[in-house]
Structure formats: C-alpha cells, structure tokens
Amino acid sequence: MSEARSLAAIAPTGLDVRPPSPSLRTTIAGAGIVGVAVLLTWLLVLAEVSGPAIDTQWPIFAAAAVLMFVGERTPAAWIRFGPIGIVTPLWFFSFGMLLIGSPSATVGLAAIAATLHALRRDIESSDMVVRVASTVLSLSAAGLAAVGIGHNPSLGSIEAVDTAWAGLIAVAGFLIVSLNAFTAAIWISARRRSRFSSLLRHGLAARVTAEGALLSLAPIWVAGLVLNPVLAPLLAITTILVFRATRQALEQSHEALHDQLTGLLNRQSFLAQVDEAVSSRRRHGSSLVLIMDLNGFKDINDRLGHQTGDALLIAFADRLELARPTDAEVARLGGDEFAVLIRNHGDDP
Numbered sequence: 444m445s446e447a448r449s450l451a452a453i454a455p456t457g458l459d460v461r462p463p464s465p466s467l468r469t470t471i472a473g474a475g476i477v478g479v480a481v482l483l484t485w486l487l488v489l490a491e492v493s494g495p496a497i498d499t500q501w502p503i504f505a506a507a508a509v510l511m512f513v514g515e516r517t518p519a520a521w522i523r524f525g526p527i528g529i530v531t532p533l534w535f536f537s538f539g540m541l542l543i544g545s546p547s548a549t550v551g552l553a554a555i556a557a558t559l560h561a562l563r564r565d566i567e568s569s570d571m572v573v574r575v576a577s578t579v580l581s582l583s584a585a586g587l588a589a590v591g592i593g594h595n596p597s598l599g600s601i602e603a604v605d606t607a608w609a610g611l612i613a614v615a616g617f618l619i620v621s622l623n624a625f626t627a628a629i630w631i632s633a634r635r636r637s638r639f640s641s642l643l644r645h646g647l648a649a650r651v652t653a654e655g656a657l658l659s660l661a662p663i664w665v666a667g668l669v670l671n672p673v674l675a676p677l678l679a680i681t682t683i684l685v686f687r688a689t690r691q692a693l694e695q696s697h698e699a700l701h702d703q704l705t706g707l708l709n710r711q712s713f714l715a716q717v718d719e720a721v722s723s724r725r726r727h728g729s730s731l732v733l734i735m736d737l738n739g740f741k742d743i744n745d746r747l748g749h750q751t752g753d754a755l756l757i758a759f760a761d762r763l764e765l766a767r768p769t770d771a772e773v774a775r776l777g778g779d780e781f782a783v784l785i786r787n788h789g790d791d792p
Contacts, residue, residue, distance in 0.1 A: 466633075469569070469634055471633070472633035473569060473572065473573050473576075473633075476573055476576045476577060476580065476626050476630065479580055480579040480580035480583065483580055483584055484547075484550060486587060487583045487590070490587060490591075491545065491547050491590055494590055497545050497546075499545050500543045503543055504543060504544040504545075504548075507536045507543075510532070511536035511537060511552070512555070512559060514533065514556075515557070516559055516560070518563070520686075522689060523690075523697075530650065530654050531560055532657070533556050533557060533560070533578065534658055535657040535658070535660055537552075538619070538658050539661035540553075541586060541589060542589075542608075542611070542612070542662060543665055546582075549586065553578055553582050554575050554579050557578040557579075558571070558575055560574070561574050570630075577626040577627065577630075581618060581622040581623050584618045584622055585614075585615035585616075585619050586615075588615050592611045592614070593607070616658045616659070619654065619658060620647070620654050620658070621647065624650045625643065627642075627646055627650075628643040628646050649693060652689060652692065656685055656689045660681075660682050660685060663681075664678055700712040702774070702775040704753060705756055706760070707760050707763070707764075707773050707774050707775045708772060708773065708774035709775065710774065710776045710777060713772065713774035713776065713782055716772045717730075720784060730784060730785060731784075731785040732783070732784055732785075733785070734780065735780075735781050735782070736780045737759060740779040743755060763781060763783065767783060771783055771785045772784040772786075
C-alpha cells in the first residue's frame with residue numbers, strides 16, 4: 444500500500460504546482476549531455492581548423508541563419524508531438540547550412556537559435572541548457588561526419604552533387620535524428636522517472652517522421668538552387684505542404700492516445716497499457732492499477748466555473764506525473780477520474 448499512500452498524498456491544496464528540486468539522476472543526465480556536447484564541439488573545431496579551408500557560400504548561409512532565428516521565435520512554425528519534444532525549423536535550416544558552409548559556424552548559430560527558442564517558450568533553466576546542449580551535440584556529430592567525409596560546400600554545378608555528398612546526407616541525417624531522440628529520452632527519463640526504452644522507441648519514431656521530413660528537404664533545396672534558382676518558389680510551396688502534412692499527422696497521432704486537456708494518456712491508451720502489462724506479467728511480474736477521483740470536484744465546477752475546474756485537473760495531472768513511481772503510466776479516464784498503472788509491483792498487496 445506504500446504506492447497508494449504516496450499517490451493519495453499528492454492531492455493539490457492549491458493550483459500552484461512547483462517543479463521538484465533536481466535529483467542526482469537528473470543532474471548526472473544533464474551534465475552528461477552537456478559534457479558530450481562540449482567534447483564533440485571541441486573535436487569539430489579542431490578537425491575543421493586542422494583540415495583544408497572550407498569555402499562557405501556566405502550569402503545563402505547568412506540568409507538561412509536569419510530564417511532559422513525567425514523560425515525559432517515563431518510558434519506557428521513548430522511541430523509538437525507529446526512529451527518527448529518539439530521539432531522546429533532549426534533542423535531544416537541548420538542541415539542546409541551544414542551542407543553549404545562551415546560546420547563549426549553552423550553549430551554556433553544553431554546554439555544561439557536554440558537559446559532563442561527556449562527563451563520564447565520560457566522553460567526552466569535546466570531544460571534550456573539541455574535543449575541547447577542536445578542541439579550542439581547532434582549537429583557537432585553530423586559536422587564531424589561532414590569533415591571526415593570531406594564534403595565540398597562549393598557546389599558550383601549539379602555535377603558537384605556526387606555520391607560522397609549523398610553519403611554525407613544519409614550519415615549526418617541519421618546522426619541528428621538518432622542522437623536527438625537519444626538525448627531527449629535520457630533527459631525526460633531522468634526528469635519524469637519514465638521508462639527510457641519506451642521514450643526512446645516512441646521518440647525515435649516521431650522524430651524520424653518530423654525531423655526526417657525537414658532534414659530531407661534541406662538537400663533538395665541546396666541541389667535545386669544549384670540547378671536553377673528559379674525553382675525557389677516551387678521548393679517553398681513543397682516545403683510548406685510537407686511541413687503542414689507532417690505536423691497534422693503527428694498531432695492527430697498524439698491526440699488519439701492522449702487527453703487533450705491534461706496531456707496524460709486517455710482511457711483507450713491506458714487500457715492498452717494495462718493489457719500489455721497483463722500479457723507480460725510472467726516475464727516482468729504483477730502490476731497494480733490505482734483508480735482515483737477528486738472529492739468535491741463538482742462543487743468547484745459549479746461554484747467557481749469550468750475554467751477553474753480545468754485548472755485543477757491540470758494541476759492534479761502535473762502532481763501525478765511528478766509523483767508517479769518508475770515505470771508507471773498515468774492517465775485521465777474522463778471527468779475527474781484518473782488512473783495509475785504501476786508495473787513490476789510484485790505480489791505484496
């Protein structure tokens with residue numbers, strides 16, 4: 444009954460939900476991501492300085508950087524897909540900049556753009572640091588691949604788009620998508636005590652769809668502009684259509700499995716998790732399901748209005764997320780009814 448007592452103790456006495464102080468696990472995860480990002484950046488700068496000079500196409504490079512900054516400050520240009528993260532135009536523009544210019548300069552400008560995005564969202568300082576570090580980490584790894592392959596950003600003709608350039612696109616794109624999903628899963632797992640493997644699996648699938656679509660457009664733009672700049676309007680229309688279709692598909696997929704008000708799992712998704720836990724009980728042990736509601740919630744709705752009632756539901760959902768045990772799933776079943784699935788609970792009542 445220890446889990447039940449701990450969850451019962453989190454009923455909010457007010458609507459103020461303060462984030463918990465960083466745990467050792469969170470600190471280690473954040474420090475690890477930042478440390479790897481710094482190391483990869485140092486290696487990238489060292490490799491670029493010691494190698495042959497890179498002839499950056501500065502006019503296109505600068506235009507892409509300005510558009511990247513604008514996109515990071517414009518919420519309408521973001522793709523949201525649940526708790527694992529947000530995909531922004533940063534990856535489209537930075538990948539294009541990587542293909543036509545200095546990888547080190549690309550990483551530096553992308554770090555500034557990621558900071559602008561974090562300030563626009565007004566997120567916590569720790570989340571901001573990890574967001575920027577994750578961006579730097581993945582782009583630095585892609586930049587090291589570019590330097591290692593020895594790509595030439597001076598694409599004077601379509602013939603310059605050779606097999607090595609195509610290989611760079613594949614390798615760099617894979618590194619960006621996989622490392623972004625990996626670092627996001629590490630950080631969210633540490634922050635929310637969620638299952639890392641589940642976050643990585645779902646996050647990677649979502650990022651392949653969202654980031655993969657944006658990354659695939661960048662080399663098309665580069666090659667198209669090299670072939671004929673007149674193609675720019677056609678490329679712009681294609682980019683907008685792909686972006687809107689990708690965002691709509693991801694948002695619909697997320698909404699089908701989550702409660703729109705609280706962001707928790709909905710009834711259908713929670714029951715699927717329960718079925719999975721029951722089917723795997725021989726391998727992973729028994730699980731526990733807790734069902735709870737909010738006493739007096741109807742009176743709050745009647746006296747203070749539905750807006751206050753919704754705020755209370757969101758606050759209670761946040762408390763559940765912060766207090767849930769490791770490998771647990773939290774859902775809103777409907778109205779003021781919530782549920783928690785605690786895996787690997789054992790046989791003790």
